[in-house]
Amino acid sequence: MKPNPPVALLTLIAMASPLALNAFVPAMPDAAAALDADIATIQLTFTCYLLTLAIGQLITGPLADYFGRRPVLLAGLGLHTLGSLLAASADGVEMLIAGRVLQALGGSTCMALARTIILDVHGREGAAGRMGYVVMAIAIAQAIAPTIGGFLNLWTGWNSIFYMSVFMGALVWLVALRMLPETSRARSDSLHLGGILKRYGEVLGSGQYLGYVLSTTAIAAAFYLFVGSSPYIVTDQLGGNSAVFGSWFLTVSLAFMAGSFLSTRLAKLFSVDQMVLCGNLLSLLGAALLLGLSLLNALSLAGLFLPMALVIFGRGLSQPNAQSAAISSSDSSAGTASGLMGFIQLLTGAVIAQLVPMLLDYGTTLVFCCILAAPVVALLAHYNAWRRRHDNAAQ
Template sequence: MLVLAPRPHRGLRRVLKALDQAATFRISLMSAGARTSSDSSDGTARPSVAVRRPSLGILIAVTALGPMALNIFIPSMPGMVAVFGTDYGTIQLTLTLYLFGVAIAQLFMGPLSDRFGRRPVLLAGIGLFLLGSLGAALAQSIETLIAARIVQAVGGCAGLVLGRAIVRDTHGREESASMIGYITMAMVVAPMLSPLLGGYLDHWFGWRSTFFTVLAVGAVVLGLAWLLLHETHHDRSISNGPLAMLQGFPILLRNAAFTGYVLNVSFTTAVFFAFLAGAPYIMVEIMDRPTNEYGLYFMFMATSYMAGNFLSGRLSTRIGADRMILTGSLLALASVGLLAGVALTTEMTPLLLFAPVMLGGLGNGLSLPSATASAISIRPDLAGTASGLTGFLQMMVGALATLLVGRLQDDTVFPMVAVMTSGAIIAFLGYGLARATLASRAAAAASPAAD
């Protein structure tokens, strides 16, 4: 006798059908993922596997943690001299070593995420950030505070590196430039506003409250990242072992297109850092203006940079990353040219000092997101390593620019202008190197097809 199996409930049949379709779709994605890559028209590779895209809000949150923690306690620093019974130079180490911690840790966060995935490394980094924040809040000596700040910096840099890498995992080059533009804008806002919050907290609750606030914000971000961020990197091509994980560095540095884009990113940043190093001395010491007036003018310059970031976010997908880099680099050259012309022909005033640099800030805001996205798009399988290496070189070249301005500083604007001009020229040449390399590769790839 034929026994008929009971028919599934209609709702269950729908669920089973949906699961079957999902499985079929996933198999098709995996098959497509095996065919990656560098088949884009501009020579940069596209993401190999379709992954779930995180929201822009959570990427901004994880990226802004480090910059927020950098500046929030600056208003408390003068009072901490008496608290710890030390000198101001020692207190400044909590800022200086934080910057070095961020720079150096970027070299390792990227390769670790390429090997183990973005999500676990990011969550571990935020956890380390929380540990450093708690240590800083409870510190009873300046040595403990400095050590806690270094731990905080290492953990906080995970968001800086992996925010960019996650964007590249889930978006093409132009879309990455757009997303990074918005993220960079938030990175500028965070260190600008955090001292205001820090000053209020220090006034009403004491300096420890700033670190407890950072701890609370970090805990919220960790919870959101745990719930909302999914793994975006599935192409684990890096072998096991600490040395093997670093093999991406020489691979990337031998790539002339990557090197060109990184030169653009690093020396565009150097122009900005050189101005930061020289402008306060010029305005306060040479022009004899009050420090609060410098702060007001600086806000205008920062606003122009954010405007460039905003326009980059809006326009990158429409006109392309390369046009954004070219436009921004040309504006930077025009900016330093105007500044040099003013310095050579007339007496410098605050308005004449800042107006040309506002034009350069707009240009930097336009070019940096696209140049960064282009650098980490060269090898999507090494996006984490590329992001970390780009960030490291960007910060190191910027730091060297500030050091050079400080060494050369006299009673004129010319040392600062010379360093800024050199940086703008090298940044433009770096972009030219990248474009020439990609054009040569595209021509070489097209010639066999023509034959």
Template sequence: MNLRTILILGALTAFGPLAIDFYLPAFPSMALAFGTDEKHVQMTLAAYFLGLSIGQLGYGPMADRFGRRIPLLAGLGLFTVASLACAYAPNLEWLIGARFVQALGGCAGMVIARAVVSDKCDAVGSAKVYSQLMLVMGLAPILAPMLGGLLVNTAGWQWIFLTLTGFSALAALAVALGLPESLPDYVPRQPLSGALRQYGRLLKDQVFLGHALTGGIAIAGMFAYIAGSPFVFIKLYGVPPEHFGWLFGTNAAGFILMAQINARLLAKRGPAFLLARAVWLYVAGGLVLLAVSSLHTTQLWPLLIPLFICIASLGCIAPNASACAMNGQGARAGSASALLGCLQFSVAAGASALVGVLHDGTAMPMAMVISLCGVLVVSVAILTRRLQNTRALAHAEA
């Protein structure tokens, strides 16, 4: 896969995180503008997660029926229009609705990017490309909060969504000019009428479901961090909004670094092997974070170390879990990618909402949700590994 394609796919994969990370420093300003508190502003985040999870289910069957380009361009167009609606939202209810529609458009890039990789690569090759995409995608959480904080302080929170409008328009142009159709002509087009049956078969595939949930629950912990960090960093520990991005970006840098280490390790070990070990690093970081949070420290740095470990480990967990889930999906790659994303962001929406529900003015709600995700990730990964070994043994005996 050439560099141009990887860059375009990286930008498409970054759509979901970018539309989240970019506006996090604006939470206090938006709460003030709409005459509410940050707990209610967090509903815009939960609405976005909900849109990401629901929307992906539609793009998967469309990508298998019409190819990758047409649904992708339609989604980018919807994201552009919805971003403008967010920028000119007259009240919080309007913004919540516009964020939901924005997510319906943005998730097209996430679904179809995974399908394109599956079209072109095998399991190990897919894991390597996913790791490379993490490098491109990882720049979003580094740069977006810093630029978002700058825009909030100089021009107002509306300019965050105007900038997203311009970015999506440029992405649509890049797809139109530089991303050819990847679904081969010899692959049979899957009818839309069979979408539910296809999803049913995927849900019955316990190994696929296990890998999807392993990655999804781990990512849910990251989104619990995303939902809780603006309050913890800015309000609880007094970090200025314009400096929020530096802390956020440090964790994103760990994510990128681990993804690149993972790409190199794949030359010697398969994605399933690396996934089974990375989950233990994640749960260790989560449990330490919970212990530190329970002490209610007056300094921020003790929280930052276990947070860094948790987010960095995702650079290994996310690409390997996706590669294992997508391995061998063939003609139903679009539907598999959609269901994978739906499961991931459904769990993420629940985790981010739970942080808001448990909000008590401390870092404990964020830490509790992250540590819970860590314990569940390890449990699901162990069970999936056993199922995979049992299936391999049955095939060998047959």
């Protein structure tokens, strides 16, 4: 009988890392004051987490292909919980950063392997709908984490945020230990560096894989551009503040959840490629509206956030399908393919975060032009992947 882990368990596993990443953000100023650190230093707790998350997914894939999904995931959850405990008990910023790095290293297995396990069990077409639940869970975690972290920090101090992660990590580890079966049907026979590099080369040699990964990464880049620039646009141009930004940003988070949920409902009616195309076209429409309002000097809070909500609604439709299509392009190295995809997306996000201030120096219109370019790139990349898939099927 084919192993069939509950999708609910996989969504909980996928939520652990984004919840830990974002819950600490509102408490960073208080943590800096408590640990006698400056803002630049405490910012490393976020930057190091993101970079470790990216690098960790490169490591996770080959390990999961060699040892299997279950032992690597259980080890990752344990490492995430240990890192949370270290951060919670930190009496200095160095210890806090070390805890965050361990959190991220363990969390990288959760994000990469939740996708891989779904594909192991349900195959390419069956995974698309269920992948939507994982994407939606990540969206929910990203949306509610700052609120939860803010209140915990206010009520019981910044350390309590990490104790929450300790509790969640330990609980999910215990449930996974009892309910998560091994799902890998084909194991890699090598863990040597040469073998790992060979598998990465094989994955990157797939035109289908690169097309789908570039498609979903381009739409993610639009989101990173918006997140990096919109707080300054709200404050400096639209007369708002952080509370106004947080309230309006909920429209973007809710749009992502709605798109991800709808993708699970429509997976039985439309093919993977039809869903990716539909999502990318909606993202293109939203980005065009955003740029148009900027060019007409008609930008407002609604004009900023609602078009972007349409962009991200499209992302919710396209991302689960593009991710499942990318991973399934490499039948023998699904873990490697999933980890590499996560690395590419997170590294892109880190690079964009550094570029946004420079783009803003040239005006918001340039930022919106880049956001518009993202779905154009996504459409072209998806067309290339779709064409290659049909050519391979015809051979």
